[in-house]
Amino acid sequence: MNIIEKLKLAELKGRGGAGFPTYLKWESVLNAKAPKKYIICNAAEGELDLKKDKYILENYLKDVLFGIEIALKTIDNSLAYLYLNKEYYSLIKNKIDNPKIILIEEDNGYIGGEESTAINVIEGKAPEPRKRPPYVSEKGLFGMPTLVNNVETFYYVSKIEKGEYDKERFYMIVGENIKGGVYELKEDMTIREILKQTNNYLEEPFYVQSGGGSCGEILVEEEFDKPVCGEGFIRVISYKEDPYKIMEKWATFLMEGNCDKCTPCREGTYRILEMVQNKNLKGMEEIFSVLEKTSFCALGRGIPTSFRSLINKVILK
């Protein structure tokens, strides 16, 4: 059985947040007709407080590289880029000796991790997202079909190749009143199960942010029986914490980490921060509406989720 069949059978989904079936990406790059193809391992992990790929690079670098090598072997005439944020770059820069894996260092905040932005950065262009279509699997790096997977995905590719995969994923749990950490557990576990099993279930009343550190949705107790989506991130938040401080942190992070290309995201995040600081939520929905409906890329379109759920489920409750 070839790797693509194995990936399909294992039902592996991309672990960068979008959750797209991995085998489909591989298949479309493999089948595309082009003189040259590229593989990008995205290690620019940029979401707020998320460090799960760092953990994997620190502990399982060999497996990740093996995953990339499988891709290099599977896709003819290919070359791989390992695309790292500054911190991760310095972590592993002396540990790679495969000439077909080229290291790229980037320093562009949250937007730097978006896959078409990664391609722009590697090409030496402005760190901004590209419009799709064309999809990067058809026309990506230097106009060639490009396979972009994140660190965790490549790690599991190697596990699948070795027959060691049993539907696990990595979770990162953070919170002011818990120990937290990175854990490898089954992918269908619920939030409640995960927190209990890892001893991160607070005794006092709390809610969580699930998926991503700035963009993940807020879930309250009644919703803890759902699995974690997105990037496998859980923030445990006590009701004693000031929700405005949390939003301020998100807004600052997003305002600093976006690409500034489009009006709703560049100006909207600034106004959200201003409103949060003034504890005046009156104009928020208007900004959310343009973010959701008119932002250039998915980052901007996804911004309202966390704010809106925190406001509706916690502040206005």
Added chain:
Amino acid sequence: MINIEIDGKKIQTEEGKTILEIAKENNINIPSLCYHEDTFAKEGCRLCLIEIEGKKGLHTSCGTYAEEGMVIKTNSKEILETRKTNLKLIFAQHVEKCNECIWNNRCKMLNYAKEWGLCISEWEDRKKNYPKYSFGDVITYDSSKCINCFNCVEICKNQGIGFLEVKKDGAFHKIFPSQDKNKDCVYCGQCVVHCPSGTFSPVNPTLEIEEEIRKGKHVVFQFAPAIRASIGEEFNMDYGSIVIEQMIAGIKKLGAKKVFDVSVGADLVTIEEANELIERITKKENLPMFTSCCPAWVKFVEFYKPELIPNLTEVKSPQILLGGLIKTYYAKKENIDPKDIVVVSVMPCTSKKYEIKREELQVDGLRCVDYVLTTHELAAMFIKHKIDISKIKGEDKDELLGFSSSAGVIFGSSGGVAEAATRTACFKLLNKKLDKIDFKEFRGSKSIKEATIEIEGVKIRVAVVYGLKNAKEIIENNLDQFDYIEVMSCPYGCVGGGGQPVPTNKKIREKRSQGLYQIDEKAEIRIADENPIVQNIYKEFLTNKEIINKIAYTKFSQKQKEN
């Protein structure tokens, strides 16, 4: 051909066009701000939103190409509402300084705000403390007005200059003048006319000029060839309308004593430049010879390609030459102390503001030109003084330096200098009236045009270029294939200059250029040498080498970074 539908209107159109373009052609108004047809669609402002049947969400019309069968809506409730919020957000970053803005009276942003009933000051301006920069005291860059479309950055790069750079500073990307010691602004002003929010503006001498008039100085205006084909736009006349007499009357109303035509200077430049060209070709010296009437191009050579300084023609530019004559020839005739004369040029150009400050151009210790107003600035002065040149009665030009050949008029369009000089060179070499006056090979919208002219066995290989990046291309690749190269920095030459009215685009520049060539078509005197005024000046004043040198010739030198 494909068929689409916009707001219920069935439209047949060619493939490869965006919805915004098609809408415009069909008089369907889709608001847009960041899109300029001279640049890539960056899709940043998010005003030009549309809905496409069968596709989820809202899309930009500037970034969506029409496809067969598309059904488009441009004015659903959702579109109108999100557009409004986005415009409000744009106003909330941009500091409004409308009174001094080149978009004043024709600002899209303000018009939309009025139309949509927006409160533009709901939020405090994010950029209120953003700084101002000055480029050579010619162009001001007021970063508090920027709305982040980055068109200026692209335009400056397309000029081959790349002086404007985007850098992240704190949480935001901003535009900075380059610190690179190998890069400097050439004052072309293309950033000025391509910015949707008036962030760049020419340094405006209106108040100083008004003060000179008030003090009773002998103020003389001279207007450049290209002005006559564009100033009407500021008074809602059609693109390419020719306005001369009414503009002169307007200038007189402002208090000018005399109004002269820089095209007369252009005729003199043509004659001297043709002489120099013939001489260089015969001696095979410093070829190819470049024109030097565009100061942005001259600065480009002096800063970026100093090794080519000997290739620039040493003839002064028309405004400087005529300004020099005003302060000598005219002063003597009228018996006025040159120190009491104030010469104001009206130019389609920002770099002309830089040129007048060059010390090497002075005559008898005086600047030949004291102030340069752009086309837009003159129009703004008219408006301020309640002079509507589309309505007032015209006045004739002042005779002494008022009438030019039409060769001096086409100077305002790319190819015009080369054509004028070629006419004169032929005239000189053949020593008789010409059968062929039109050199159409130098005309048209292409950015690089080439032709070989043969007269009496003398071959002149000519190139006509606009855009400094294109000039760079010729310099770096095939310099030795030419004897004479006309370079203008701005698209289509001066008609597309950085001091011209906004908006500017391909169609508008073409119309202005056509206006100038129509004058040429109808003119009786079409060769500089046949202009009686010019003949007279040579008879009465420019009678020997020494005086010709003093008035008409200069030298250039390598420039260091100024900004």
